[in-house]
Amino acid sequence: MSTETSDSPTESERADRTMHFSMTGVREGFIECIPIALSVAGYGIAFGVLAAQAGVTVAEAAFMSATVLAGAAQLIAIELWAHPIPVGTIVATTFIVNLRYVLMGAALQPWFSRLSPLQSYGSVFFTADENWALTMGEFRSGSRRGAFLLGSGLAIWIFWISATVVGAVSGAAIGDPARYGLDFALTAVFIAIAVELWDGRSRLLPWVAAFGVAIGAASVLPGRWYILLGGLAGCFAEVVRVAA
Amino acid sequence: MSAVTYITKAGGLWLLSRIEVPEYAEAGLAVLPGAIIVSIVGPELARAGPPEWGAGAVALLVAWRTENVLLALVSGVAAVLLFRGV
Incomplete structure (x- = not known):
């Protein structure tokens, strides 16, 4: 899950060339992404199980996977899930956690500006961390297959939805979550995501800031707003670190 | 959720053709x-006890060695069961 967006002069040179957008490109992107989509499926099973444990139906979980297609945000929504559903908290947290996609979309711009609006804005729906990284590698190496993001994204989308259904069906079959230690499953998944997001020691300062503010806010504020506050504190700490 | 996610996915593409994002x-x-993830897990673990801390360490180790989310889930859950039983 890297969000590197460096620009080199050669990139703009490459972007000057025409991009092709074809079914062949879709198919090639799809096939090349299958090994990655398989690992995404493991994650999808985890999401499905946890969604079912939180009381989300199989259909709702599948619908969420099909229309949102953003793993971390979906897991956070499950973490926040309660009755009545805290819509404001979920939507705000989803937006904040997904703000990284703004950068990822921006990084695609030199190539996607050569495609039609329908092609580019249709393709970005299928952006996930994994196929974005694959597509950036593809474009940077000089490929002109403009449909690559769409093809690779479709592979992820299909595996993600199917895995969600498999996970949700089996999750619903399991009884009391605490009996099997499943109350800890979401925490374990978040720890695994944090490991993936750890980009070296420069992450330490923003993460410590997030941790401190979240712990402090959790003890004084009601609800789950401490999550957003902690996230924003980490973001602010990083801005200060870079600007200083 | 779908709408705000799509806005972020399309937003960068739209924005960058108009402005320069500062470093x-x-x-x-x-x-x-x-x-955000740290802010979720931090207070949760702070509220929990030694079995969860131990299991968290196991999940961390497995995630770090294997980079597999599902495997980290399974070993974290197995570890928390084990440590709670002790």
Whole structure:
């Protein structure tokens, strides 16, 4: 899950060339992404199980996977899930956690500006961390297959939805979550995501800031707003670190 | 959720053809997901006890060695069961 967006002069040179957008490109992107989509499926099973444990139906979980297609945000929504559903908290947290996609979309711009609006804005729906990284590698190496993001994204989308259904069906079959230690499953998944997001020691300062503010806010504020506050504190700490 | 997610996915594409994103803003956005995850897990673990801390360490180790989310889930859950039983 890297969000590197460096620009080199050669990139703009490459972007000057025409991009092709074809079914062949879709198919090639799809096939090349299958090994990655398989690992995404493991994650999808985890999401499905946890969604079912939180009381989300199989259909709702599948619908969420099909229309949102953003793993971390979906897991956070499950973490926040309660009755009545805290819509404001979920939507705000989803937006904040997904703000990284703004950068990822921006990084695609030199190539996607050569495609039609329908092609580019249709393709970005299928952006996930994994196929974005694959597509950036593809474009940077000089490929002109403009449909690559769409093809690779479709592979992820299909595996993600199917895995969600498999996970949700089996999750619903399991009884009391605490009996099997499943109350800890979401925490374990978040720890695994944090490991993936750890980009070296420069992450330490923003993460410590997030941790401190979240712990402090959790003890004084009601609800789950401490999550957003902690996230924003980490973001602010990083801005200060870079600007200083 | 779908709408705000799509807005972020299309937003960068739309925005960059119009403005230049400053470096500090880019850096700030890049750390957001990790900072949010830390803010979820931090208070949760602070409230929990030694079995959860131990299991958290196991999940961390497995995730770090295998980079597999499902495997980290399974070993974290197995570890918490084991440690709670002790």
